Amino acid sequence: VSVPLRAPHGPLAWLFPELLRDPAAATADAQALADFQTTAARLRDPDARLAVEPGPRGHAVAAVLRDRAPQPWRQVPRVAITPAPHSFEGAVLDGAHRHPGTALEIEHEAGVHRAHVAPLQRAAARARTGTTSAWVLPVPADRAGAASLADAHALVAQDPSTFATAGLVPVLLPNANPSDAPRARVAPAWFGLSGGDDPEPAALAAHRALVALLYPERALELDGWDNLAVSGCDLYTLGLRAALGIDQPAAAPRPRAKIFAVCGIDGSGKSTHARALAEALAARGLRAATLKIYRHGVFHETVTDLTRRTDGARNLHLWRMERLAKVFDSVKCYTSRVAATLADHDAVVFDRYVQTHFAAGTGRCHWDPFARELLAVYPPADHVFFLDVPVPTALARIGERDARTVDENSYMLGRYRAMLLAMCGEGMTRLDGEAPFAENHQHMCHTVDQVLQRAHPR
Amino acid sequence: VTLALHIDAQGAAADMCALIAEDSEFAAAWRAARERGVAVPSEVALHLYGYELLERLRDCVARQETRRLHAPFWPAALLVAGDVVAHAGDVLASMHPPLRVSWRAVPADVVEQRARGLFGSLPFDPEAYAVELANCAVRGRWAPR
Numbered sequence: 001v002s003v004p005l006r007a008p009h010g011p012l013a014w015l016f017p018e019l020l021r022d023p024a025a026a027t028a029d030a031q032a033l034a035d036f037q038t039t040a041a042r043l044r045d046p047d048a049r050l051a052v053e054p055g056p057r058g059h060a061v062a063a064v065l066r067d068r069a070p071q072p073w074r075q076v077p078r079v080a081i082t083p084a085p086h087s088f089e090g091a092v093l094d095g096a097h098r099h100p101g102t103a104l105e106i107e108h109e110a111g112v113h114r115a116h117v118a119p120l121q122r123a124a125a126r127a128r129t130g131t132t133s134a135w136v137l138p139v140p141a142d143r144a145g146a147a148s149l150a151d152a153h154a155l156v157a158q159d160p161s162t163f164a165t166a167g168l169v170p171v172l173l174p175n176a177n178p179s180d181a182p183r184a185r186v187a188p189a190w191f192g193l194s195g196g197d198d199p200e201p202a203a204l205a206a207h208r209a210l211v212a213l214l215y216p217e218r219a220l221e222l223d224g225w226d227n228l229a230v231s232g233c234d235l236y237t238l239g240l241r242a243a244l245g246i247d248q249p250a251a252a253p254r255p256r257a258k259i260f261a262v263c264g265i266d267g268s269g270k271s272t273h274a275r276a277l278a279e280a281l282a283a284r285g286l287r288a289a290t291l292k293i294y295r296h297g298v299f300h301e302t303v304t305d306l307t308r309r310t311d312g313a314r315n316l317h318l319w320r321m322e323r324l325a326k327v328f329d330s331v332k333c334y335t336s337r338v339a340a341t342l343a344d345h346d347a348v349v350f351d352r353y354v355q356t357h358f359a360a361g362t363g364r365c366h367w368d369p370f371a372r373e374l375l376a377v378y379p380p381a382d383h384v385f386f387l388d389v390p391v392p393t394a395l396a397r398i399g400e401r402d403a404r405t406v407d408e409n410s411y412m413l414g415r416y417r418a419m420l421l422a423m424c425g426e427g428m429t430r431l432d433g434e435a436p437f438a439e440n441h442q443h444m445c446h447t448v449d450q451v452l453q454r455a456h457p458r
Numbered sequence: 459v460t461l462a463l464h465i466d467a468q469g470a471a472a473d474m475c476a477l478i479a480e481d482s483e484f485a486a487a488w489r490a491a492r493e494r495g496v497a498v499p500s501e502v503a504l505h506l507y508g509y510e511l512l513e514r515l516r517d518c519v520a521r522q523e524t525r526r527l528h529a530p531f532w533p534a535a536l537l538v539a540g541d542v543v544a545h546a547g548d549v550l551a552s553m554h555p556p557l558r559v560s561w562r563a564v565p566a567d568v569v570e571q572r573a574r575g576l577f578g579s580l581p582f583d584p585e586a587y588a589v590e591l592a593n594c595a596v597r598g599r600w601a602p603r
Contacts (some may be wrong), residue, residue, distance in 0.1 A: 150495065298513060315549060318546055323510070324506060328487065332486070334487070335487050335490045336483050342572075373491075373496050
């Protein structure tokens with residue numbers, strides 16, 4: 001049994017929706033996903049073989065299948081693809097086919113970047129360069145690497161809007177010579193625009209400048225996507241896994257102890273309120289404790305040093321590593337301390353809880369770097385209080401107590417605050433962090449009493 | 459201070475300080491996650507191992523640990539064996555304190571057993587790991603032991 005599968009359009013189409021102006025292409029993603037779901041349902045057939053379209057998109061689908069499928073499906077012969085992440089000529093030129101005469105290709109071959117910047121007819125360009133590219137804009141042979149990208153920049157700068165409107169997508173093709181071993185560090189199922197970290201820094205910088213010239217409003221976003229590519233993140237594959245309901249962990253069972261949490265950006269007064277709430281619970285005769293799931297010591301020092309490696313917009317992919325390390329440290333904290341505390345107390349008040357990780361992940365990375373999966377060990381809180389303070393107020397409070405971390409600036413605190421606000425609703429209450437302490441404390445105690453009353457009605 | 463680190467999936471000798479053992483916080487956390495049905499890409503597990511080794515090494519520096527240290531796996535070999543093309547392994551390795559590494563070649567089945575004990579799964583190819591560890595040893599001029 002051979003199940004043909006048309007690989008869907010990949011992340012490049014997400015980056016550049018204009019590549020999907022063609023109605024046929026625009027519907028391809030939806031159709032492919034439907035095909036995929038149908039195909040996935042057939043995986044129980046032990047004799048099924050899957051034929052996946054070669055290339056990075058097919059590779060993405062195959063990667064999902066290999067990871068997701070029941071054990072017999074993980075045998076290599078059952079998913080046949082051509083793993084050719086470094087030879088995707090044509091895929092990036094979809095737009096060129098629909099907008100002839102406006103595409104630009106920048107090749108990265110054997111360590112040399114060749115940007116061709118004088119328009120030629122397609123056939124002539126193919127003949128001259130021996131490539132299959134739809135449209136090639138040649139430059140003199142003595143211009144290479146970052147210099148040729150500078151040529152491209154100069155050409156595009158004459159009229160950027162024309163190129164941008166036409167859907168020009170400058171992509172550094174990593175290692176276009178198939179006889180060479182791949183050197184660029186990009187995920188096999190993903191390609192950013194820069195071709196990974198193989199090109200020399202000057203060429204990467206020149207490429208970044210060219211992208212910024214074409215798409216100034218999207219330059220930062222594209223930079224972020226490239227860093228995801230370099231860090232091995234394949235949001236396309238992850239998106240497929242989510243669409244298919246793969247990797248959804250079971251919710252942790254609720255412990256006997258009631259869980260309350262105080263969240264908020266730095267400087268919002270969480271610790272003071274958490275301690276006071278625990279004391280109030282103890283005054284009600286309950287065995288109460290406070291806990292922190294963000295630890296200090298060697299962990300904090302190490303992850304902070306790691307984070308500082310991103311200073312000056314270097315190694316931005318380390319933000320994901322930083323989030324993974326912080327989230328997993330909280331998982332370690334759960335096994336070493338939290339689980340036991342929940343077992344021998346009636347109520348535990350957390351100074352930050354999983355919501356803080358969720359806000360930090362999506363706030364920093366604009367997607368969730370596996371916090372929801374890994375933090376599934378934590379039971380859901382019975383109630384979360386979000387102490388909301390304006391960012392300037394938080395920064396003023398932080399400034400009064402100690403040195404600021406890399407996150408304690410108005411932009412990132414604003415992002416975290418926005419993420420926490422978005423989570424408020426049932427089970428999570430926003431409190432005005434600038435209100436008098438007694439007022440918020442009273443509100444917390446009232447809510448806690450309601451939760452306890454529901455749990456143990458008289 | 460140069461730390462002496464022994465890479466050996468077979469296990470730590472009695473006189474060694476085991477950095478990432480099966481009774482460690484790291485392994486316990488993976489067990490708890492697996493019990494909840496948590497599934498993350500293999501590269502996440504391998505990245506976290508690389509970070510864990512870094513943190514434990516820095517902890518040893520802070521504690522002025524004088525014993526020979528032990529870790530079951532070498533992160534760079536894990537990433538190759540896990541077919542992780544894009545990774546932060548180089549950056550993490552660059553943050554290691556000075557190391558004098560020794561190693562022991564171990565059969566793939568032992569590697570697999572140790573990996574399952576540590577991660578609760580097998581996020582890399584144990585045979586590829588055994589090969590790549592030997593390559594790392596040659597490149598790093600590690601002493602066999």
